[in-house]
Amino acid sequence: MSDITKQSLTELVENIKNKKLSSTDVTKAFIQRSEKSSELNAYITDDFAPALDKAKKFDQNPNLDLKLPGIPMAVKDLFCTKNVKTTAGSKILNNFVPTYESTVTENIWNEGAILLGKLNCDEFAMGSSNETSHFGNVQNPIDKNLVPGGSSGGSASAVAGQLTPITIGTDTGGSIRQPASFTGIVGLKPTYGSCSRYGIVAFASSLDQAGPMAQNVKDCALLQEVISTYDSKDSTSINFKRNHYSKELTKNIKGKKIGIPKEYRVDGMPKEIEDLWQKGIQYVKDCGAETIDISLPHTSYALPTYYIVAPAEASSNLARYDGVKYGYRAKGENLIDMYEKTRSEGFGAEVQRRIMIGTYVLSSGYYDAYYLKAQKVRKLIKNDFDEAYKKVDAILTPSTPSSAFKIGEKTNDPVSMYLNDIFTVPVNLAGLPGISIPAGHDTKGYPLGLQIIGKAFDEQNILNIAFAMEEKINFKNKITDWWIK
């Protein structure tokens, strides 16, 4: 059984198609491992019994032409799943059961996959360590008391810990790539408009994007192929020609020009990150690509810009959680009192902080100085990339400025926590695709990731580069199963 959970998605699909494994075998194996892994706290809600029923049903009449035939899969609890509780990691939605399915998860089930459960995340995806979840911390399978990163911390932990063969997260400022980097897995944030936002609990609408988190690049490409569809229910969904990412995946990246942006060499960056980056540069060269030094001059403004735009949108997006229609409701003397109590009790500290920041930057008198200026800077950041892409095909950077940190280490220092996103937020602001791949270990043996940023809609290219580098890096995640009961 333990063999099953060690297999990659691609292997499992192959084994089910060859009838070497049944969906029931696979589903059972992941359920059993998940059940032994409660210490990771990766799940908010499990759906194990129905999953097993679905697997048995699948096996009775298996459709092996599907891309994810009978594959069990847990997903981040930000995706609305029909008849399965969806909390967004928040007390305010702790009793919310959607009557509808997000487009992204719908696409996954339509290809034969089976929901295992809903994975822990930072509350409303606001956080970089999964410590803001109302449902508690998530442990990083790499080491005890280590954060898995965030906000898709439960997703990262579940893939690295082999509780699910693959998963989906959402990435607003790095929420897929940073936890992927912290847990030694692959995470792709697609181009804005690639995956529908319909049915995903919104954090910051102009930045949110769903994407795959996987054990390897090929699995990642396969899931991206499934989830990326044009959706008329999302006005920001873009109708472009989507590749068959897994079929078209190639390690041949000869002659590709890879940009190395000098502005990502930030003050105080640990030497091991710098070393990792240099190694990455060597890897791409070994693959036959060419590296070119480039400049993205407005990079240092990305983080402050992000922490204006994202909270502004969030403050408005979260106004609907008012206790009137669904979710948590506190008793109040009158409407205003009910609102205040519901929202004070229902939202955690980090969410409240961001609502306040967002409300402030949108207030009359401050709007021009903050929100409007941030929008202008956002445009400049995008222009930086446009300019760079005249010379290069992709950009290589570290994924994060450090490896995973200890639980509680940064909870009292929000700014230091926000600095985690320094290499990932520019990508969201510019709406570009970015992938994090595991590329090495730090001195403590914790994984470190490298990020490849692509042109808009050029997911295939960064997947190919990642695929080529993956072979050279030959990364092995050091999982000891310390949490297994």
Add this chain to the structure above:
Amino acid sequence: MNKKNTEYLINRKDNQYEVVIGLEVHAQVLSESKLFSSSSTKFGAEPNTQVSLVDAAFPGMLPVINEFCIKQAIKTGIGLNAKINKRSVFDRKNYFYADLPQGYQISQFKDPIVGEGKVILDMPNGQKEVGIERLHLEQDAGKSIHDLDPQNTFVDLNRSGVALMEIVSKPDLRSPDEVNAYIKKLRSIMRYLGTCDGNMQEGSLRADVNVSVRPKGSKEFGTRCEIKNVNSIKFMQMAIEYEANRQVDLIEEGKTIDQETRLFDTKKNETRSMRSKEDAHDYRYFPDPDLLPLEVSEKFIEELKNDIPELPDDKKKRFIEEFKLSPYEANILVSDIDTAKYFEEVVAKMGKNKDIKLAVNWITGELFAVLNSKGLEISQSPVSAKNFAILINLIKNGTISGKIAKTVFELMIDGDKDPQKIVEEKGLKQQSDPKALEALIDKIINENREKAIEYKQGKEKLFGFFVGQAMKASGGKANPQLINEILKKKL
């Protein structure tokens, strides 16, 4: 009040004040479904039966623009002679209320879909032009119901998300009468276009009224107050009258006017403060990140322009030229699209040898009277345009007299009967055979020899007596003109 010069002024001692009014009209877009969802917009449904997940702001739900509503707004803009903005932006207007599920209203703030335009009002002392500042699209909120339960407020979200056009006028209006004419003109234009049904009872048309006063002749504006959500023209006029007088009184007492939002109490006929400028909401407008800026092409606008029907101003001009109507008559006929339609159908059905003047008199006279007394719209007229046209032709060609026509018309009302048939069945056809009438008159003269002699001796009044007798003898069917001619000859 000074009615001289038809100027609306408020007098206090030696001072005269002019009233300055601007309107923000909220017109519900005539559409099957809501602005950002596919729920029905039908009025009067059971509470909360026309609510989609988008309208109720469920997590992860996203707005998708209803293209038909965009077309309706652009058409209205064209009808208001306004600039159509090829790029417009939907913004979020953020505030908390129980009947606002999203916690924000999607509206247009900086970049509305329609820019400056104008409408022409026909006032008794001539035409008046009123400037339009802008027209923007926005979602309606739901409805809070406070009086069904002593403890709780109920919320009905059927209206939540319905498309509204907010039409903002320039502060060009100067009296309650002009406001009346302005609202009616807007309503008329939108009904011609089919972009708003203008039904004020159902709340399809309501307005926020901005009122300020200033000494007559002053060029500067006074401090304005906004009276929220007034839903009938009569109430708008009453509210303006009360509010203008209130402001003048404050000035006369040496006090200042606070810029504030006020409510009109229809029972007490007064406005009262709702919130001051200091308490005004900070709506934190910002572009809705769920919606891309709305771009429309020149071609799109041109196609809509080609789709615009003849509007009241043009129709009026044509009626005057083509049918030789007076401006007054033309106005009455064009102001309501259904009246214009009815009239034009009557004209068409009357055929070649038609008497348009007669038709106009009958529409504005007999038909309007019947509609009024029955409380019907002309679209519900008990007499069809076709039968109405036949009736007018029967008068015109002398088949029946005007007097008989009134009898026939009354019979037509019950079940839209064919007047030709009524005339035949009831034998109401006018007697125009001179020989038959001569015989009839000979008989009357014979029976009233003495009176005939008196008439000949100079008692001319008696001519009427003979006409009356002749009409009576013919059962009212005799052609009065012929009767006159024959009597003059015989007596």
